[in-house]
Amino acid sequence: MGQQAQPSSNRSSRNAIQLLTADHEKVSKIFDQYRKLKDSASNEEKRALVMQACNELSVHAQIEEEIFYPAMSAMQDAKDLLDEAKVEHTSIKTLVTDLELMSPGDELYDAKFTVLAEYVMHHVKEEQDEIFPMAKKSGMDLDRLGEELTQRKQVLAAQYEIEMEQEQPDEAPHARKTKRTRSASANHKSAHH
Numbered sequence: 001m002g003q004q005a006q007p008s009s010n011r012s013s014r015n016a017i018q019l020l021t022a023d024h025e026k027v028s029k030i031f032d033q034y035r036k037l038k039d040s041a042s043n044e045e046k047r048a049l050v051m052q053a054c055n056e057l058s059v060h061a062q063i064e065e066e067i068f069y070p071a072m073s074a075m076q077d078a079k080d081l082l083d084e085a086k087v088e089h090t091s092i093k094t095l096v097t098d099l100e101l102m103s104p105g106d107e108l109y110d111a112k113f114t115v116l117a118e119y120v121m122h123h124v125k126e127e128q129d130e131i132f133p134m135a136k137k138s139g140m141d142l143d144r145l146g147e148e149l150t151q152r153k154q155v156l157a158a159q160y161e162i163e164m165e166q167e168q169p170d171e172a173p174h175a176r177k178t179k180r181t182r183s184a185s186a187n188h189k190s191a192h193h
Contacts, residue, residue, distance in 0.1 A: 016068060016145040017132050019153070022165070023060045024124045027053055031117040043104035050104075050113055054096045055160040057120065061089045062156055063149050071145055072131065075138055081131050088123040092116065 014022065030053040038046065069085065072078045095116040102109050135142065157164045 014146050014150070015142040016071075016140075016149055017135060017142055019146050019149050020060070020064065020068065021128065021132070023056065024128065026165075027056050027060070027120060028124070030056070031120070034113060035117075038110055046104040046109075050099050050109075052162070053113075053116070054099055055162045057092060057096055057116075059153060059156040059160055059162065061093065063152050065089065067148050067152060068145065071140060072135060072138075075134065078131065078134055081126070081134070085123065085127065085131065088119065088126075092119050092123065095119065 030049055034041075034046070034049045034053070037049070041049075065086070069082050072082055095112055098112055099109070099116065102112070154164060
């Protein structure tokens, strides 16, 4: 029994549902931030938020398509939902590509990002209300799947130059961000000296 407490405190990854839900929350916050700032933000600030969302979505979609959806595909009840999710991913990827090629001053830039947010939030609702509960009931090893998703996400995050949040329960999320920003600034400064 003493061993059960140890793995949870040393666990470096979340189960599949926790990881994917955390991704959804992270992107939702970016959309909210953009919505609040879009009329007052500089083009650089807007571009940074849009690119952050696009990169996060690209990584998230890829790990779902490569690992999570195939794991769910053995469940006959999930087939239609997974097919719809894949089609939604295609629409999201098209908007991501459009936004990557645009600039904040371009016509329809804000509109495309708003539509992207709407598509993503619709997709998130379906996953969280229908697909994730199905996965929980399936008996799948969600912890193992979470480890697989985490490993793949780490590789993709490096390619997309996005930072992965590490689970550190004793530290508030804003404290982690401050540390990363400071260390990134220090690394950037030291690289120029």
